[in-house]
Amino acid sequence: MAGHSKWANIQHRKGRQDEKRGKIWTRIIREITVAARQGGADMSANPRLRLAVDKAKAANMPADRIKYNVDKASGNLEGVSYEEIRYEGYGIGGAAIIVDTMTDNRVRTVAEVRHAFSKYGGNMGTEGAVAFQFKHCGQLLFAPGASEDKIMEVALEAGAEDVISDDDGAIEVLTAPADFEKVRDALEAAGLKAEMAEVTMRPENEIELAGEEGAKMQKLLDVIEDLDDVQAVYHNASIAE
Numbered sequence: 001m002a003g004h005s006k007w008a009n010i011q012h013r014k015g016r017q018d019e020k021r022g023k024i025w026t027r028i029i030r031e032i033t034v035a036a037r038q039g040g041a042d043m044s045a046n047p048r049l050r051l052a053v054d055k056a057k058a059a060n061m062p063a064d065r066i067k068y069n070v071d072k073a074s075g076n077l078e079g080v081s082y083e084e085i086r087y088e089g090y091g092i093g094g095a096a097i098i099v100d101t102m103t104d105n106r107v108r109t110v111a112e113v114r115h116a117f118s119k120y121g122g123n124m125g126t127e128g129a130v131a132f133q134f135k136h137c138g139q140l141l142f143a144p145g146a147s148e149d150k151i152m153e154v155a156l157e158a159g160a161e162d163v164i165s166d167d168d169g170a171i172e173v174l175t176a177p178a179d180f181e182k183v184r185d186a187l188e189a190a191g192l193k194a195e196m197a198e199v200t201m202r203p204e205n206e207i208e209l210a211g212e213e214g215a216k217m218q219k220l221l222d223v224i225e226d227l228d229d230v231q232a233v234y235h236n237a238s239i240a241e
Contacts, residue, residue: 036073138180144169158186203236
């Protein structure tokens with residue numbers, strides 16, 4: 001199945017995240033905290049915690065620090081209690097934005113997110129305002145040049161929902177969230193390691209933004225992503241370089 005060109009946008013997003021590497025550990029620790037508190041410290045019985053620990057390892061977090069945060073969250077140590085809150089809104093050109101946060105102060109967080117939207121040309125909406133424009137799924141992205149036939153064979157056999165060939169030659173594998181680990185592990189066992197693999201909110205359609213509009217949208221996204229309580233930002237803007 002053919003799809004839009006995503007490789008450049010994904011690489012651009014990864015590059016910007018790498019620039020903010022100092023904040024990555026903080027966000028991962030929050031994710032570990034919530035996952036362990038909700039589902040316990042046993043990773044074999046807690047898929048959300050497994051994914052959080054995988055992220056921590058990928059970000060080169062030391063094993064003792066990972067264990068410390070799991071223990072703290074599961075009640076063995078005293079810790080902060082976080083609440084998960086999702087905000088939705090519109091950016092430049094009507095682009096849809098989802099902001100996932102973890103916070104110990106709901107009043108502070110909503111004020112900061114609303115301020116970022118209003119100051120930089122966006123508009124914060126109500127719950128459900130844009131979520132219908134996204135699909136909650138596992139997404140694995142392979143670089144242009146990867147073997148589509150082999151990826152498709154392994155992924156579909158492992159339970160993937162779809163394999164999409166993008167216009168620039170990149171290949172996307174989409175899974176149900178619950179099947180993400182199984183499909184990823186099957187692909188890796190076959191020697192097929194994705195450049196990016198995560199459970200995400202994938203936009204059903206994209207809005208092309210360029211020039212001044214693209215620059216304004218990128219600024220809005222950067223400001224939101226830099227907020228301390230923000231864990232992840234999803235959007236449907238395709239921003240031309």
